[in-house]
Amino acid sequence: MTNRKILLDEEKLPKQWYCILPDLLKPLPPPIDPMTKEPGPGIVPKIFPKQILSQEMSTERWIDIPEEVRDVYRLWRPTPLVRAIGLEKALKTPAKIYYKYEGVSPPGSHKANTAIPQAYYNMKEGITRISTETGAGQWGSSLAFGCMLFGLEATVYMVKASYQQKPYRRVMMESYGAKVYASPSTQTESGRAILKEQPNSSGSLGIAISEAVEDALSRADTNYGIGSVFNHVLLHQTVIGLETKEQLATTGDYPDVIYGCIGGGSSFSGLFWPFYYDKMVTKKAPKDVRFVATEATACPKVTKGEYTYDHGDTAKLTPLVPMHTIGHDFIPAPIHAGGLRYHGIAPTISNLAATKQLETEAYNQLDVFNAAKLFIQSEGIIPAPEPSHAIKGVIDEALRCKKTGEEKVILFLLCGHGYFDMQAYDDYNHGKILPYEYPTEKVEASMKKLRQLYPWLDEVKKKFI
Numbered sequence: 001m002t003n004r005k006i007l008l009d010e011e012k013l014p015k016q017w018y019c020i021l022p023d024l025l026k027p028l029p030p031p032i033d034p035m036t037k038e039p040g041p042g043i044v045p046k047i048f049p050k051q052i053l054s055q056e057m058s059t060e061r062w063i064d065i066p067e068e069v070r071d072v073y074r075l076w077r078p079t080p081l082v083r084a085i086g087l088e089k090a091l092k093t094p095a096k097i098y099y100k101y102e103g104v105s106p107p108g109s110h111k112a113n114t115a116i117p118q119a120y121y122n123m124k125e126g127i128t129r130i131s132t133e134t135g136a137g138q139w140g141s142s143l144a145f146g147c148m149l150f151g152l153e154a155t156v157y158m159v160k161a162s163y164q165q166k167p168y169r170r171v172m173m174e175s176y177g178a179k180v181y182a183s184p185s186t187q188t189e190s191g192r193a194i195l196k197e198q199p200n201s202s203g204s205l206g207i208a209i210s211e212a213v214e215d216a217l218s219r220a221d222t223n224y225g226i227g228s229v230f231n232h233v234l235l236h237q238t239v240i241g242l243e244t245k246e247q248l249a250t251t252g253d254y255p256d257v258i259y260g261c262i263g264g265g266s267s268f269s270g271l272f273w274p275f276y277y278d279k280m281v282t283k284k285a286p287k288d289v290r291f292v293a294t295e296a297t298a299c300p301k302v303t304k305g306e307y308t309y310d311h312g313d314t315a316k317l318t319p320l321v322p323m324h325t326i327g328h329d330f331i332p333a334p335i336h337a338g339g340l341r342y343h344g345i346a347p348t349i350s351n352l353a354a355t356k357q358l359e360t361e362a363y364n365q366l367d368v369f370n371a372a373k374l375f376i377q378s379e380g381i382i383p384a385p386e387p388s389h390a391i392k393g394v395i396d397e398a399l400r401c402k403k404t405g406e407e408k409v410i411l412f413l414l415c416g417h418g419y420f421d422m423q424a425y426d427d428y429n430h431g432k433i434l435p436y437e438y439p440t441e442k443v444e445a446s447m448k449k450l451r452q453l454y455p456w457l458d459e460v461k462k463k464f465i
């Protein structure tokens with residue numbers, strides 16, 4: 001039996017991040033400025049530091065991780081890779097299951113991997129304050145943590161539904177020194193406009209992004225920080241997969257299939273990009289490894305949405321982004337997997353799905369919590385509801401292996417713990433979690449509205465996507 005926990009020496013901490021952009025089968029379509037209908041970054045250059053902007057459009061495959069960032073990473077990295085022997089036994093599967101565990105970071109998820117470099121680059125370029133949004137609170141906690149370490153102020157617009165459901169996330173952010181507002185708030189024009197129409201709005205990530213971006217645009221000392229979707233964020237997360245490859249190499253195993261959940265796509269990309277590199281670039285992958293992204297049926301952007309151009313936020317401040325979307329006006333049902341409640345997805349995820357490099361599955365929250373329960377009772381860690389979608393996918397895969405007798409190696413990302421999600425687990429334990437599917441008609445209605453807003457949408461889509 002191999003070790004259950006596969007640890008890596010600190011000196012093996014990656015020195016570079018891996019950028020997939022030069023290695024995509026089809027180039028990434030450009031963002032579109034809706035005013036000109038032509039490629040253009042819109043407000044983006046006004047709200048990010050130069051280093052981040054250059055990473056966003058990098059044509060370099062390998063990007064150095066600053067020593068100051070690696071120093072902070074050492075607080076919790078390298079993170080453990082764990083053989084899920086308890087889960088294997090519970091399932092009576094011949095498959096080997098491994099998970100990379102990012103819940104050991106101080107804020108409790110992978111998001112610290114990008115919060116640290118974002119805070120660092122902003123500090124280096126003389127910015128003293130960062131505004132951001134947060135859905136379930138993990139990103140806000142991570143950014144607050146990063147800002148604290150590099151001496152910056154953090155202001156966080158937190159989706160009101162989460163602000164109410166997860167008050168201890170707010171307390172964590174405040175303990176790191178951040179200012180937290182429930183979104184929609186009265187702090188911004190975008191927030192006030194929503195409140196005027198819907199005084200009881202429970203908010204959405206799209207609305208909170210509008211508020212945070214408006215805040216950053218309105219102040220010279222302030223930039224904006226983002227927790228997912230953008231290329232530079234996914235890039236920073238590749239420390240996860242690079243470490244995992246080193247760790248797995250010591251066991252002699254290589255994954256047949258890799259699972260992760262997708263909210264904006266950053267954690268899963270961080271895990272699988274380095275394996276994509278083996279498969280598609282060096283062609284040294286010993287197996288034809290598959291990548292499976294899992295999402296919530298309550299927010300089914302890739303499985304039910306359309307691959308087109310849409311705004312990243314509700315107030316339409318961002319440029320049009322080439323991605324799968326269920327509409328920038330999406331208001332989520334209050335399911336608990338807060339981090340998956342975003343209407344769009346990273347453009348690289350859409351690109352890879354369209355070129356058939358990536359598979360996607362959607363699961364409803366009841367099945368997901370049932371999977372989480374089995375994981376808790378066999379492995380002990382209480383997972384966040386978001387990665388529990390990946391756990392559901394892994395359990396199904398392992399059960400298929402049981403039927404066929406295949407000894408597959410299954411790898412997944414446990415991107416965060418669920419110790420702030422006790423309300424969700426309490427609801428589940430009391431039978432209050434119900435399956436929910438976002439209706440196709442609602443997606444269609446949003447797409448119709450998008451085309452009324454931009455009658456030229458299909459023309460631009462055909463030209464660039």
Ligand SMILES: *Cc1c(COP(=O)(O)O)cnc(C)c1O
Binds near residue numbers: 109138228266386387
């Ligand atoms: C933010 C978050 C997600 C969703 O974002 P991705 O960019 O898809 O990773 C999923 N799980 C956890 C624990 C998160 O914090």
